[in-house]
Amino acid sequence: MKLGRIAFATILGLFLVVSCGEEKKEKKGFSYERTSETKTESTSESDVADLTITGNDLMKFNKSELKAKAGQKVKITLRHIGKADKMVMGHNVVILKPGTDVAAFAGKAAMSKDNDYIPEGTTDVVAHTKMIGGGETAVVEFTAPEAGEYDFICSFPGHFGMMKGKFIVE
Ligand SMILES: [Cu+2]
Secondary structure (H helix, E strand, O other): OHHHHHHHHHHHHHHHHHHHOOOOOOOHHHHHHHHHHHHHHHOOOOOEEEEEEEEOOOOOEOOOEEEEOOOOEEEEEEEEOOOOOHHHHOEOOEEEOOOOOHHHHHHHHHOOHHHOOOOOOOOOEEEEOOOEOOOOEEEEEEEOOOOEEEEEEOOOOOOOOOOEEEEEEO
């Protein structure tokens, strides 16, 4: 049963790789759907909070809330679904410790271009993804801290006003 599924996934994978080159859309609509179905099935372990959030060229996250349980493994996948370059419309997800002055943090982050817009030596950050541009994906894995509400933002200069939300640990 499990083997069958793996084989199926492998064949699908091969098919995708082979068909990827030429026709972009036609064939793939179907196979993409099947692949994502297989994926959700195989990652449904409840000890991992598998969270996905997207950012776009309009400076927006698609979610304002992310949830996990204290001590749980957390995997946050950030997908930039826009087309703009990282230098122009870069996005990341930065989770801040409770009590952090978000505006002050964002100000420091904006001046930390050389450090991927994370203030060097900061103690305000629980976890963060790297900064990405259109079409890219970034993943960060960490253990959920103690219960509480944590602000998350994109720390690209000027983005935190629009790109923000709460990481809620229960
Ligand atoms: Cu951003």
